[in-house]
Amino acid sequence: MLIEGYESAPLVAGDELTGLPGFWAAYLLWMCRTEENPPEPSWFGADEADTDAAYEALADETRWPVFRIPxxxxxxxxxxxxxxxxxxxxxxxxxxxxxxxxxxxxxxxxxxxxxxxxxxxxxxxxxxxxxxxxxxxxxxxxxxxxxxxxxxxxxxxxxxxxx
Structure with a gap:
């Protein structure tokens, strides 16, 4: 399967990403980003370094992580x-x-x-x-x-x- 922007990247198991300290903040920051209202990690009570590390893992263009939320x-x-x-x-x-x-x-x-x-x-x-x-x-x-x-x-x- 191809996902626009990730045509050459494989889907990979990413369940471990949900355990990263900054995962939810990074995910929510990505989802709510607008030009008029750029979000900040503090909105989610997250450490900026943790959020940056999780965002890098989620935004890796060589792999497309897929995870389950139980x-x-x-x-x-x-x-x-x-x-x-x-x-x-x-x-x-x-x-x-x-x-x-x-x-x-x-x-x-x-x-x-x-x-x-x-x-x-x-x-x-x-x-x-x-x-x-x-x-x-x-x-x-x-x-x-x-x-x-x-x-x-x-x-x-x-x-x-x-x-």
């Missing part, structure tokens, strides 16, 4: 959602996550072959409580149409609600 007794799938208890970043209205297909990247990213099997890649899209209420009333596809109509930037922590 939810133990729970299984999250497309159209599931969960409240995260507070805004995902300071100043954000998004306080829920919606599990979604990685539709900006196409179906090639959703199903990734890895040694010994495959991985399914889904988005954990930050959304607002109002958007979750709208989804409950009108359905997931209706909410996704609103996202498309408003051309949301999924990684913009200060994006307004579409409802």
């Amino acid at each position: 939810f133990y007794a729970h299984h999250l799938d497309v159209e599931h959602s969960l409240p995260i208890g507070e805004p995902w970043l300071p100043g954000s209205a998004c306080d829920h996550l919606l599990i979604s297909l990685p539709y900006l990247h196409g179906p090639e990213l959703e199903h990734c072959p890895v040694p010994g099997g495959h991985a399914r890649v889904l988005w954990a899209l930050p959304v607002t409580a109002a958007e979750m209420d709208y989804r409950r009333e009108h359905g997931n596809e209706a909410l996704e149409r609103l996202f498309d109509e408003h051309a949301i930037l999924p990684n913009d922590p200060k994006r307004p609600s579409v409802v």
Whole structure:
């Protein structure tokens, strides 16, 4: 399988990366980067050196790490959602996550072959409580149409609600 920008890089098991001290901060910094609002490790209570080391491991262009995030007794799938208890970043209205297909990247990213099997890649899209209420009333596809109509930037922590 080829992933745009990583055509010559193999998919590799990356489960050990989730144990790096700066992993979550590096991942979230990458996901919420915008020109208007460059994130900082301190947003996530992380040490800058740990975050830099984890980011280097995640951004290695010679390999594409694939990892699992265990939810133990729970299984999250497309159209599931969960409240995260507070805004995902300071100043954000998004306080829920919606599990979604990685539709900006196409179906090639959703199903990734890895040694010994495959991985399914889904988005954990930050959304607002109002958007979750709208989804409950009108359905997931209706909410996704609103996202498309408003051309949301999924990684913009200060994006307004579409409802």
